[in-house]
Amino acid sequence: MLKADSTVTANMNEDSFSSLPDSEKDAWLRERILEIVGPLGMITEEQDVAPYVQDARGRYRGETSLVVRPSSTQQVADVVKLCAQTGTPVIPQGGNTGLVGGGIPLCGKQNVLLSLQRMDRVLDIDPVGHTITVEAGCILANVQEAARTVGRLFPLSLASEGSCRIGGNLSTNAGGIAVLHYGNTRDLALGLEVVLPDGRVWNGLRGLRKDNSGYDLKQLFIGGEGTLGIITAATLKVFPLPVQIETAFLGVRDIDHVMQLYSQARSASGDRLTAFELIPRAGMEFGLKHVPGITDPFDRTYPFYVLMDISSSEAGNNLRTLSEQVLTAILEENLAEDVVLAESIAQAKNLWAIREGVVEGHKFEGAVVTHDVSVPIARIAEFVRTATAAAEAMHPGIRVIAFGHVGDGNIHFNFHQPVGEDPGTFIARAPEFNETVYDIAVGLGGSISAEHGIGYVKKSHLKKYRTDIEIELMRRIKRAIDEKNIMNPGKIFD
Structure with missing residues (x-):
């Protein structure tokens, strides 16, 4: 003192x-x-x-x-x-x-x-208006559970949902597994409360679905990574709780068939496709090798796998019939080699554990260079083929793991060191790997960051891959709102 x-x-x-x-x-x-x-x-x-x-x-x-x-x-x-x-x-x-x-x-x-950890209260739930208002420190899983108690779904779902907090999800515009049906966090936010860099509070906690009274100010702070202000509370959309969910796991011969399968499943399901995940064989083997409890549902291997959910908030068992019809058509058209349709909630969880096993298992496979990119959905197959070939030509023996959210164009494109190679030697080539992947993704009309933001890590890449006028506009917004540059300085850009 x-x-x-x-x-x-x-x-x-x-x-x-x-x-x-x-x-x-x-x-x-x-x-x-x-x-x-x-x-x-x-x-x-x-x-x-x-x-x-x-x-x-x-x-x-x-x-x-x-x-x-x-x-x-x-x-x-x-x-x-x-x-x-x-x-x-x-x-x-x-x-x-x-x-x-x-x-x-x-x-x-x-x-x-x-x-924001201590600010973790649910402030209001409106099941009629389909909104939930929470403080920014609420853990994502707790927001999901609060919505579920009134028969509603908050659909944002990602691997860290048991520890990540809604303010961070908003600040990075988090995605996850259900974006293709419900949208990113940006699409789920109706209103925000924000503390501005001078200490004033903007209360925009409005649950309106329509409000065309000037600029949509909340969009400045969603994805802003705390560089313009501190989100302290949010009013979010919730949806009718699905009462029927059908989970299927399919073995597929190549990436082109994966994309044809996606198009077919989305159309034939009446747009009730809520998750569509790509899993490569090499990534699945990481989980089988290192994560207890994961099993292969097939008796032979396939180059790629698809994990998908079809869901509905309607009561009854009609979704089972629809799912069987969708999968039968996929098999008849030779878009998949084999399929398992979960017969129970437990089996569905086991199938989803395979997807999570890719993430958990890779930690035990030596050095890895990760990329979180997005490309137009129609060009996913081209991206995976082109970027894989480039990586293998650059570094013989490299293990490419391309997995993620096909339905929104977000591919986690990771490079693992060749077996037995020195990790330090491999990691030293990370800048070269990054530039190759980003060049290909952006060249196809994509982005260098699909889910995790720019932060500190991708500042130099942002400068290269966004236009001068885009960077200038971002800087002008930053200067206008945070004149003293005290809000999370050194993130996104210097």
């Missing part, structure tokens, strides 16, 4: 604050912030701070003066106002499950890492 006769006062401005030694800056900030959030709202001990400054993959470790955990929007606003007054960077963080370093403080130690 500072002494009573200290020259540091509560009326600190940016110039006088910046002239202080770092130790006095830390002491002053801690005292003022403690007055705002109380003892439960601050973390200062190094061992307790450590999990907040380490990214999910262990690739980046930042540093911070302190971790602040407000319990209300007003506390967030007061902390941000204090930081604006002193020019102190603010790093917003949700569940810290991001994969591009977006929530890690990488701008020097003098910053405040603001965690």
Whole structure:
């Protein structure tokens, strides 16, 4: 604590604050912030701070003066106002499950890492209007469960749903497995509450389906990765809860047949196709080898597999008949070699475990260079063929794992080191691999980031693959809203 006769006062401005030694800056900030959030709202001990400054993959470790955990929007606003007054960077963080370093403080130690973890309340559920309003710190799985208690579905679903938080999902415009039917997080948001970089609060928590009164301001903050403000609450769309779900697993001979199968299934199901996942044999073998409980549903192997869900909120068993008809037509047209239609919820879970096994199993296969790209759906087959051939020509023995969400064009395109190769030698070629994949994806009309954002990792790529006018407009928006550049500086662009 500072002494009573200290020259540091509560009326600190940016110039006088910046002239202080770092130790006095830390002491002053801690005292003022403690007055705002109380003892439960601050973390200062190094061992307790450590999990907040380490990214999910262990690739980046930042540093911070302190971790602040407000319990209300007003506390967030007061902390941000204090930081604006002193020019102190603010790093917003949700569940810290991001994969591009977006929530890690990488701008020097003098910053405040603001965690939304304590703001985890469900504020309102409107089953008639089909909306749910939650604080930004709500864990995604808890939002799903809250909707389910009133017979509604919040369809955003991804591997980290047990730990990621809705504010982070919104800030990165998260996707997941149901985008082809329900859309990205951007499509699921009706209104936001946001603390702006000067500490003012914009309350846009409106559940309107139609509102054409000027700019749609919420879209600035969705996908903004905390660089324009801090999302503190959101009003989200929910849907009728599916009461019939049919899960099928298919063996397919090549990527072209996968795409024909997708088109056929979507048309023949009456647009009730809610998930369509691509799994390569090599990725499936990672799960079979390393993840307990995963089994191969077929007695022979296929180059590719498709996992799909057809669902309906209508009561009855008519969806089973429809699914059988869809699958029979697919087999008759030789678009798939074999198929399993789940006979129980347990069997459906086992089939989905194969998909998750690709993600879990790859961790045990040495060095990996990952890519999260999107291309137009009609060009997925071309992308997979072209990028695979390029990778194999660049690095003989490389193991290419192309999997992901066919229905929205999002392919996770990962390169694994050849068996027995030195991991460091392989990782050293990552920049070359990245540029090759991104060149091909963008050349086909795609994007270098489908789900995870830009963060810290992809800043240089964004500059290369977005046009000058796009970058200029982004910078203008940043300067206009965050004049002092205190909101998550160094992310998306410098």
